[in-house]
Amino acid sequence: MDLGLQGRTAFVAASSQGLGRAIAEALAAEGVRLALCARSDRIERVANEIAATYQVETMGVVADVSVLADVSRAVEMAAEAFDAIDILVTNAGGPPPGPFESHTTEAWQHAVDLNLMSVVNLCRAVVPGMKERRWGRILNVTSIAVKQPVDGLILSNSVRAAVTGFARTLANEVAPFNITVNNLLPGYTRTERLVQLAENASTTKGIRVEEAYAAWERQIPMGRVGEPEEFAALAAFLASERAGYITAQNIAVDGGWIKGLV
Numbered sequence: 001m002d003l004g005l006q007g008r009t010a011f012v013a014a015s016s017q018g019l020g021r022a023i024a025e026a027l028a029a030e031g032v033r034l035a036l037c038a039r040s041d042r043i044e045r046v047a048n049e050i051a052a053t054y055q056v057e058t059m060g061v062v063a064d065v066s067v068l069a070d071v072s073r074a075v076e077m078a079a080e081a082f083d084a085i086d087i088l089v090t091n092a093g094g095p096p097p098g099p100f101e102s103h104t105t106e107a108w109q110h111a112v113d114l115n116l117m118s119v120v121n122l123c124r125a126v127v128p129g130m131k132e133r134r135w136g137r138i139l140n141v142t143s144i145a146v147k148q149p150v151d152g153l154i155l156s157n158s159v160r161a162a163v164t165g166f167a168r169t170l171a172n173e174v175a176p177f178n179i180t181v182n183n184l185l186p187g188y189t190r191t192e193r194l195v196q197l198a199e200n201a202s203t204t205k206g207i208r209v210e211e212a213y214a215a216w217e218r219q220i221p222m223g224r225v226g227e228p229e230e231f232a233a234l235a236a237f238l239a240s241e242r243a244g245y246i247t248a249q250n251i252a253v254d255g256g257w258i259k260g261l262v
Contacts, residue, residue, distance in 0.1 A: 004241030006031035010087035011078050013065050013122065016043045018191035019141055020091045022228035026236040028054035032087065035078030037063040057082070065092050065118035066110065075125040084133060085126045087239045090119045091141040094193055095155035097200050103155060111155040116162045127174060136179035137239045140167050144187045146250060148258050152200075164250060171248035180247035182238050187254025188216045189226040221256035 010027050014020040016038035024034055028050050036047050036058060047060030059081050063070035078085055095111035096103075119140055130136025142160045144150070149157040164183060171181035188194060201212040217223055231253045237243055238251075252258050 001242065003030050003236060003239075005087075005236070005239060007033070008086040008239075009033045009035065009078075009082040009084060010089060010239065011035045011037070011075065011085045011122070011126065012089040012091065013037055013118070014039075014091040014093060015089075016040055016046050018193060019186055019189065019228050019231055020089070021046060022232035023089055023091075023139075023141075023235045024050060025054070026229070026232035027087070027239060028056045028058070030236055030240075031056060032239075033057040033082055035059050035061065035074070035082065035085070037061045037065065037074045039064045065090075065122065066113040068117075068121050071118065071121045071125060075122070079129070084129055086130070086133075086135060087137045087139070088122060088126045089139045089141065089235065089239075090122050092118050094143070094153075095159065097152045097156075097197060098154070099152065100154050107155065111159045112162075115156070115159045116166070119163050120166060123170060127170075127179070130179050131174065131177040134178050136174070136177070137243075138167075138170075138174075138179065138181040139235055139238055140181070140183045142183045142185055142250070144185045144252055144254050144258055146183070146185060147252065147260055152204075168248050175247055178244070180238070180243065182247060183250045184231065184235055184238070185250055185252040185254065185258075186231050187226055187252060187257045188220065189228060189231055189253075191228060194225065219257055220254070224255065226253060226255055 010032050012024045015024045015036040043060040047058040051058040061074040063074040092114050145157045146161050146164045167181050198209045198212040202209045
């Protein structure tokens with residue numbers, strides 16, 4: 001299927017590894033030019049690797065999406081390099097796990113800045129241009145926790161739910177401009193974040209890391225964790241011309257983990 005993305009430009013946040021990089025590669029395979037950002041200067045090497053593999057234009061910007069000034073600078077650099085940003089993928093690492101009593105006020109504020117305000121600030125930076133051109137795709141990487149909270153992830157459960165409310169409201173406001181806004185909900189997926197959660201479970205529960213993975217797999221009807229490429233395939237489709245009538249949705253890629261009906 002031709003997704004109609006050849007020549008479009010995407011800004012993909014937190015794309016040096018994990019889900020962000022997988023999404024960047026899926027879009028590059030469709031001929032999308034990429035502006036990539038991450039906190040580590042590894043992003044420049046990743047941008048070069050993707051450019052060489054897929055023969056598309058890329059740029060890598062070192063930026064922390066929890067910092068407004070970094071967001072503004074990164075988007076300005078991308079707009080100068082590519083003239084316009086057609087596709088925005090908001091993404092950021094998850095806040096630390098732990099029970100309610102273990103998190104300070106500062107930890108709560110950082111979670112808000114990292115996982116909510118980063119989305120707000122990125123959207124604020126790109127939506128005016130999308131409205132002017134009357135075309136845009138906004139994809140927010142959130143979590144299955146917005147439909148079924150995950151034990152031990154009170155920061156993520158709380159803040160990502162706020163993103164859901166923001167995105168649902170924004171979707172209505174920008175729909176007349178042919179801009180879609182959707183949330184992608186990764187389940188247990190083989191990324192660096194899952195390694196962190198497995199190690200935390202090992203420490204707090206006194207089990208081996210392998211046992212943590214086995215416990216998750218028992219909860220998943222498909223009996224395995226997901227691969228980043230499986231998640232990224234959905235992102236590429238939702239960014240496409242073909243998905244122009246899909247907006248304001250929360251779509252899980254979780255192997256059936258969520259037990260709810262809707």
